[in-house]
Amino acid sequence: MTSTNQESFYLHSLQNRRKYPISNYPITHSIDHFNINHHLLKQRIYLKHFLYTFIFLLLWTLIDVFYFQLHVQVYNTIYGPFHFNQKQFVEYIKQYKNDRSFLSQFGRIEYIQVELNEDNIQSSINKYDTIRRYSNPRTRENHIATYKRITHPAIYVKLPTSSQNYFHIHHPIHLESYSIETLQCIVRNLPLNSAYTYQTWTEKSDYIQYINEQYAKNSTEFNKAVLTKCGVLIGYLYRPLHEKAFTGRGEHIFTSNDIALNMTHRNDSDQLFVIMLKTNGNEGLDFADESSPFIVCAVANIRKITYVDGICYGKDSSWIRWSATAAGADEYANWLHLQLIEISDIYKQRYEQRLRYEPDNNLLQYRGNEFSTFDNITHRNTCKQRSRANTTTMHNNNLSALIHEEKNYQRFKIERQSTIEILTYLFTTPPKPATAEFIAQFRLKHERNKQVVNMDMVNKQIKCTPCREDLQLNELYANWPCRGTHLFHYECMLGLLRQGNKCPNCRHEVEGIRAKVLQTALQQSLSRRRLV
Secondary structure, eight states: OOOTTOOOOOTTSHHHHHHSOTTTOHHHHHHHHHHHHHHHHHHHHHHHHHHHHHHHHHHHHHHHHHTSOHHHHHHHHHHOOEEEEHHHHHHHHHHHHHOOOSGGGTTOOOEEEEEOOTTOBOOOSSGGGOEEEEEETTTTEEEEEEEEEBSSSOOEEEEEOTTSGGGTSOOOOOGGGSOHHHHHHHHHHSTTOOGGGGTTOOSHHHHHHHHHHHHHHOHHHHIIIIIHHHTEEEEEEEOOTTOOEEETTEEEOOOTTOOEEEOSSOGGGGGOEEEEEOOOTTSSOOTTOOSOSEEEEEGGGEEEEETTTEEEETTTTEEEOOOTTOOTTOOHHHHHHHHHHHHOHHHHHHHHHHHHHOOTTOTTSOTTOTTHHHHHHHHHHHHHHSOHHHHHHTTSHHHHHHHHHHHHHHHHHHHHSOHHHHHHHHHSOOOOOBOHHHHHHHHHHHHHSOEEOOHHHHHTTOEETTTTEEOOTTOEEEEOSSTTOOEEEHHHHHHHHHHOSBOTTTOOBOOBOOHHHHHHHHHHHHHHHHHO
16 A cells, blocks of 8 residues: 655656666656656747847847947946047047048047037027027927037037926036136136135135035036036037028038037937837736747837826837736836936927827827816816906916916826826825916916026025925025915926925915816726726
8 A cells, every 4th residue: 555645756866766666666757757858848948939039139239239339328328428628629529520430439439528618619699590409390399409519629519408307407527627727617607606706715626616516506507607608518429410400591401520519418318218028918928929028119209108008109109008917006107207207308398299289189088088077167167266357368378278288287197197096096085286277377477477596595595395405596486375475496386286286384275176076087087997
């Protein structure tokens, strides 16, 4: 009689094969052979797919090297920016223009910081001669960059407009490499400074410490006042041959010999990709699919991002779906949207255009025009509360456009919200955003009368509650319409109004979206998701 508690043994060991020969244990050996063959068959599939994946990654790397020049970008990212004074820069530009061989591109310097000396960057005397670049060259809307000519060497510098992220960032400038003359120029041109500021300084470190402190306080004002005035430039060299730019007289044509220093963004920002792993219905890799296991989507081709449908991309508005069984609490749609807004000017510009121009009855919006209730009830409710003078102002073209943007902002926000987040809103008492009309009035008032932080406000050390930063000189601010007239950065207050209608300091309420209207919009969004 065979014991049911017999210990398992490892048949592959030499000792066990002698102890349990095939003549006495034929069934055990047969099962073992079957398992070995089964694993070998699986290994062939794994090896095959591993080989396909390896070949795909190898080809992708080669494409990056030959087409996107990945090796140049990696080299410059790791070791850059490389410093040049004016004399060195003139010589390097000559070399850069003349040497176009493939071998010269390996280890080529592109990410540079330049010391061009004071007043070496020309400003257009006539506004019709200013060279501009637009996010939409066909309609010439949304001015995103301006080209200025450098006197010596004769190249262009591409500068961002104030609407772009790179206008406000803190550039990684290595001040230790600059001459005392350039550092003195920087200090002189900073707001409320003069030559008397550094009159008693004897060490270069005194200049560097002071400049770093001022740059950390307000990078926007530093970039505006110092960079082009003192010839302190940092960016990527490139050839703008195929870029579309315009003057007041028509299109400006760049030649093959033109060189530009790009300060609007890094050269690889237009080459960002979203990479997703293909999965089957069971959330595993589909080994029956012999194609690439990755879905690669260029950020420049992304049209919109929603929680339900995924990523809309390409001219034909195709969709890349999210994983089938992803957890409802995941906020990947909103996370990806915020990341791309931060790092991709192309995606940000396309999103801003959607806010402005996508109509309420657009085919991409939710079925049944679920926001009609939101718009009509809110508009009817607010019209009753406003005076006749304000009602007349509501029909102003600029105000109507801003109202349309704010309604789209709330609609797109709900599109990206996760199901768990919507359910939480429905069964709790969430903060109510301010109405689109109120936010539009707030924005229009700011555009007509921008409030700028002065020195008295700086001395009072007024702290902006949302970002927990002090208001700095020449920053834009706004005040909440409460008794305490609490002050915030303008962008911070705009974000507050889009999230809730209460002052974070005193809880004073402004005109908010009615709870029933917001719940109706969320319920209709949830109903649509159940149908998908």
